[in-house]
Amino acid sequence: MSRSREIVLGIGGGIAAYKSADLLRRLKDRGYLVTVVPTPSSLNFVGAATWEALSGRPVTTEVWEKVEEVRHVTLAKKATAVLIAPATADLIARIVQGRADDLLTNVVLATSAPIFIVPAMHPEMWANKSTRANVKTLRDRGVFVMEPDVGRLTGSDIGQGRFPDTSSIISAFEGELGFKQDLIGKRVLVSAGGTREAIDPVRYIGNRSSGKQGIAIAQAAFERGAEVCLVLANSSIAVTPGVSVVNVETADQMFSALSNEFQKSDLLFMSAAIADAKPSQFSPAKIKKDDLHQIELTKNPDILSALSSNKTQQRIVAFAAETNDDEIKALEKMKSKGADFIYLNNVSNGEIFGQDRTSGTIISKSGAPHKVQDISKDTLAHLLLDLASVKLD
Ligand code: CTP
Secondary structure: OOOOOEEEEEEOOOHHHHHHHHHHHHHHHOOOEEEEEEOHHHHHOOOHHHHHHHHOOOOOOOOOOOHHHOHHHHHHHHOOEEEEEEEOHHHHHHHHHOOOOOHHHHHHHHOOOOEEEEEOOOHHHHHOHHHHHHHHHHHHOOOEEOOOEEEEOOOOOEEEEEOOOHHHHHHHHHHHHOOOOOOOOOEEEEEEEEOOEEOOOOOEEOOOOOOHHHHHHHHHHHHOOOEEEEEEEOOOOOOOOOOEEEEEOOHHHHHHHHHHHHOOOOEEEEOOEOOOEEEOOOOOOOOOHHHOOOOOEEEOOOHHHHHHOOOOOOEEEEEEEEOOOOHHHHHHHHHHOOOOEEEEEEOOOOOOOOOOEEEEEEEEOOOOOEEEEEEEHHHHHHHHHHHHOOOOO
């Protein structure tokens, strides 16, 4: 399972605070959405302006700032992890005591997200019995406390207490907290929503697709480190910042947006419901009801077939919203459109469109069909990503 990448980065008042500027940059490169919460004393080492510039978000240190936002509770709820780096002996002691004397310790008390602490201090302070006992208490409570590195400290001292290098912090943090980052360096293209084909300025031919499944896939891929482009038709659902969104209305616009991105993508998820036909002529004036007898239609391009006929490295997942459970027909549809997988769901009882949960069958070229029953669209997103990204070079 992967998690959303909204994290709080707490900064304690130690000289290693400056090294966390690099940590913050690397976290952002990996797609984390980071709010920095420095302790007031840490601002002696690195000022709020640095954190604001690097994180692109406002930075506060006290509960008395931006009171109307009730920031400690908002941040505590929003975060899927709290990473504190560096943590001083004093900050560790305050967390052990359950104190709430600045914004960071308030967030720590108010959150139910996992907490990951990276201590950095003078070796004598790290070895001190109080610190040893405090670290043990935190570990007993389920807080992850990393071991500091051994080496040269700020002065001439040598010992255990150094801030570990950024890459070991990130790999320990991701490994310990289960952040799955298996799609770094991959480009994922997703189509979602339902296209609309205008009849006149008022009316259109459309469908009931909400875009939820495709948005869930785009967000899951982003959480797992991919660069994601979402071509979204007529959906007002909010999308995680970081996913690049191209809004379209018609099948033709969707075709052109997908064509621009397809060649450079590794995975394509065609979850959009594309109108199979459009009015042959658009009436610029509203058609009066007495003149509205019939609409002549022209077929829209089959976007998936057109894209797959030029495929190179791409893995393609198609979707089939049907009013039956015919797996043989779905398999034929998948093959005829050049896809590698197809997710078949039966929408006849109206239980899928616009809902948060889904049931259906994942069909692939090889292997038995995999049925899923009443799972969240996020879970399906991860399942499809797991399947489609196997052995992707
Ligand atoms: N699709 C597409 N272009 C279209 C229609 C559909 O790329 N003009 C894609 C959808 O995004 C989906 C897959 O093809 O991933 C199957 O969609 P579906 O509507 O089931 O396929 P159709 O070819 O329209 O088949 P049917 O005759 O059953 O409607």
